[in-house]
Amino acid sequence: MKDKRALIVTIVITAALACVPFVINTETSYFVYFLFLSFTYIIITQGWNVVAGYTGQISLGQHAFFGLGAYTTAMNWIYDITKTGYYFDPVTMLLSGIVPAIVAIAIGIPLLSKLRGDYFALGTLGLGEIIRVYFIKGGTYTGGPIGLLIPSNVYTSMRPYYWTGLFLALFATSVVYFLTRSRIGLALTAIREDETAAAANGINILKYKIFAFSVGAFLSGLGGSLTAYYLFHISPESVLLLKWTLYPILMCVIGGSGTITGPIIGAVFMTAVFSIANIYLPETHPILSGLLIILVMKFMPKGLVGLREKIRPR
Amino acid sequence: MLDILSFQLVSQLLINGILFGTMYGIAAIGLSLIYGTMRIIFLAQGTIIIFLAYICYWFFKLLGIDPYLSILLVVPVSLLLGMGFYQGLFREAAALEDKNISLLIAVGLMFLVENLMATMWSSNPRSIMTSYTAYGVSTLGLRVSFTRLMGFIMAVLSTIGVNLFLNKTLVGKAVKAASEDMEAAALVGISPHAVNGIAFAIGIGLAGTAGVALATTYSFDPYFGFIFALKAMIALALGGMGSVTGAFLGGILLGVLESVGSFVISGGWADAISYGVFLIVLMFKPEGLFVRSVKKA
Numbered sequence: 001m002k003d004k005r006a007l008i009v010t011i012v013i014t015a016a017l018a019c020v021p022f023v024i025n026t027e028t029s030y031f032v033y034f035l036f037l038s039f040t041y042i043i044i045t046q047g048w049n050v051v052a053g054y055t056g057q058i059s060l061g062q063h064a065f066f067g068l069g070a071y072t073t074a075m076n077w078i079y080d081i082t083k084t085g086y087y088f089d090p091v092t093m094l095l096s097g098i099v100p101a102i103v104a105i106a107i108g109i110p111l112l113s114k115l116r117g118d119y120f121a122l123g124t125l126g127l128g129e130i131i132r133v134y135f136i137k138g139g140t141y142t143g144g145p146i147g148l149l150i151p152s153n154v155y156t157s158m159r160p161y162y163w164t165g166l167f168l169a170l171f172a173t174s175v176v177y178f179l180t181r182s183r184i185g186l187a188l189t190a191i192r193e194d195e196t197a198a199a200a201n202g203i204n205i206l207k208y209k210i211f212a213f214s215v216g217a218f219l220s221g222l223g224g225s226l227t228a229y230y231l232f233h234i235s236p237e238s239v240l241l242l243k244w245t246l247y248p249i250l251m252c253v254i255g256g257s258g259t260i261t262g263p264i265i266g267a268v269f270m271t272a273v274f275s276i277a278n279i280y281l282p283e284t285h286p287i288l289s290g291l292l293i294i295l296v297m298k299f300m301p302k303g304l305v306g307l308r309e310k311i312r313p314r
Numbered sequence: 315m316l317d318i319l320s321f322q323l324v325s326q327l328l329i330n331g332i333l334f335g336t337m338y339g340i341a342a343i344g345l346s347l348i349y350g351t352m353r354i355i356f357l358a359q360g361t362i363i364i365f366l367a368y369i370c371y372w373f374f375k376l377l378g379i380d381p382y383l384s385i386l387l388v389v390p391v392s393l394l395l396g397m398g399f400y401q402g403l404f405r406e407a408a409a410l411e412d413k414n415i416s417l418l419i420a421v422g423l424m425f426l427v428e429n430l431m432a433t434m435w436s437s438n439p440r441s442i443m444t445s446y447t448a449y450g451v452s453t454l455g456l457r458v459s460f461t462r463l464m465g466f467i468m469a470v471l472s473t474i475g476v477n478l479f480l481n482k483t484l485v486g487k488a489v490k491a492a493s494e495d496m497e498a499a500a501l502v503g504i505s506p507h508a509v510n511g512i513a514f515a516i517g518i519g520l521a522g523t524a525g526v527a528l529a530t531t532y533s534f535d536p537y538f539g540f541i542f543a544l545k546a547m548i549a550l551a552l553g554g555m556g557s558v559t560g561a562f563l564g565g566i567l568l569g570v571l572e573s574v575g576s577f578v579i580s581g582g583w584a585d586a587i588s589y590g591v592f593l594i595v596l597m598f599k600p601e602g603l604f605v606r607s608v609k610k611a
Contacts, residue, residue: 058414114597118355122551123596125544126589133586242540246421253418287433290425293418294403301407301415 010170017166026158034275036158036230039165040223041251041267046172047219048248053257054180055212056192057112060245061124064131065100065217067240069224072096074148074234075141087154088164088229096225097218104217108210116195125245132240147235150228161230168226169264172219177260179215188212192258220244254296256305265304325456327573333462335569336469337531340524341546342553342561343476344517350493350556351506351513352408354416358424360543362518365427366392366525367534368435374442374529381442381530382464389522396518399423400511408510424540431536441533465527472523473562476516480558489513493556548592554601 017035026032044066051059073096076082084091107127115123136145179185187208190198199205224244228234247270248263255266270289277288300306341359348356366388373384400408403423407416449460479486492499492509500506528534545568553564568588576584 052414110597118353118555119551119596122355122547123593126548126593126596129544130586130589130593133582133589137580137582137586250418250421253414257414286425286429290422290427290429293422293425297415297419297422298403298406301410301412 044223051216061128063244065220069221070228100221256303331570331573335566339565361539367529392522396515
């Protein structure tokens with residue numbers, strides 16, 4: 001019954017959002033851009049939600065996966081690797097998710113088998129930074145610190161961005177939804193709650209942790225791909241910044257991590273705060289954001305989702 | 315390549331590394347103390363150091379107080395600041411099971427202070443120029459600047475000071491006990507809030523020392539803090555979480571690694587090398603390089 005209602009609400013909201021470009025002029029409206037940005041954040045926030053919210057492994061290296069996704073999109077386009085169309089090409093986008101996922105499996109095996117808790121967080125942070133330095137310093141193919149330029153003359157309208165963003169946000173949310181309703185989801189939550197007990201009940205901890213880590217990387221890579229199409233200029237300074245790890249964490253925790261709606265609420269809320277502050281207080285907006293994080297965490301440690309429980313007790 | 319590696323050069327590289335590494339060392343001790351009782355990595359540490367470096371800078375610029383003399387003002391201010399941070403921001407969050415809350419408050423604090431500084435004082439790099447800034451000590455053909463040497467001495471003194479405090483005084487022993495086992499410490503009547511507050515105060519107090527050392531030696535800007543905190547974190551992990559001397563030695567090791575790494579390969583790669591070494595240490599000796607035995611799994 002509850003699931004049915006949630007399904008109906010999801011369909012209605014998605015349909016309403018899908019109609020927005022027909023009502024509002026997408027090229028001039030800031031609101032459409034705001035929604036597009038929110039969708040991007042929802043995708044990567046759900047990615048972090050799988051790893052940290054449900055499995056309890058705090059990953060601070062998501063920006064590396066995000067950047068790898070963006071670079072995969074750009075490189076596949078420029079070097080013409082898959083020979084498919086490149087502008088919003090499903091193959092390219094899928095590949096942009098798969099490459100980070102494979103990298104996540106490769107680095108997840110040594111990291112997750114050895115490190116736990118804070119040490120895992122530090123290890124992923126270190127790896128993320130190594131990958132960033134590698135992209136800045138290295139490479140004949142990645143363009144070093146200057147980065148890669150995708151031909152921007154293909155841009156015609158904001159509409160495909162909007163719909164792709166909406167679709168991917170829905171996809172990311174459904175991935176999390178179906179994952180948590182399955183046996184895998186139970187295993188992941190069990191690992192978060194008590195690793196030893198989970199192992200004692202026959203859960204292969206390493207396998208599930210790596211699985212969650214790669215799903216998170218996959219979603220981050222998708223977000224990176226979408227951002228690459230929007231930016232047209234991929235450089236370490238734009239897609240490998242630590243902000244692509246910090247913002248999802250922020251949004252996830254402020255919304256309520258380990259829930260399905262939390263990351264969505266958090267992403268939309270924080271994007272709204274960033275945007276409003278950016279318009280009205282261009283100079284001081286990061287100060288305001290910092291203050292807001294402190295206030296939300298101090299007075300609503302369960303996130304915005306927890307607010308509902310406070311108001312309407314079960 | 316090898317023919318330019320003379321004894322002099324190598325020693326100079328080592329000395330530079332050690333002297334810069336002490337800076338990471340003091341920051342890492344602060345992190346270690348806060349981590350010890352609260353079990354969070356206080357990411358805002360680097361930004362607070364920069365903030366206190368600014369305080370030292372303004373004391374010098376506006377009031378003409380000698381930066382080394384201003385330690386007497388900066389350290390008490392920072393002790394109070396640390397106590398204030400704990401009582402004002404972290405008190406409720408420290409009691410929660412979920413440590414992410416405290417971590418995020420620290421991130422928020424970092425954003426806030428960093429951008430406050432950038433807005434109020436502009437993001438131009440600043441440095442303190444005194445009459446003795448250019449003064450240096452030369453022995454055996456090696457040159458060490460006076461300010462760096464002072465920074466080193468301050469770092470060593472504060473390490474010794476914190477060690478004495480933790481091992482000799484009753485309050486210090488309480489902090490140490492709490493960082494070994496908070497529950498057991500609470501059972502024998504140590505108030506978690508009190509020890510958390512003290513750990514925070516001393517951690518930020520050390521940030522004050524680091525701030526003065528930084529302000530007198532290098533130029534700094536508001537955004538330098540986060541990278542500095544990351545480096546301090548690496549130093550902490552190299553030395554072993556929860557060990558004061560280890561954290562200090564970890565800082566020195568990191569400084570040497572960076573100094574030698576950036577000479578042998580190139581500036582940008584030095585970061586990757588230090589992260590690489592950090593990862594290897596995490597994988598194979600997660601209890602840190604300078605800790606002899608593991609007490610708890």
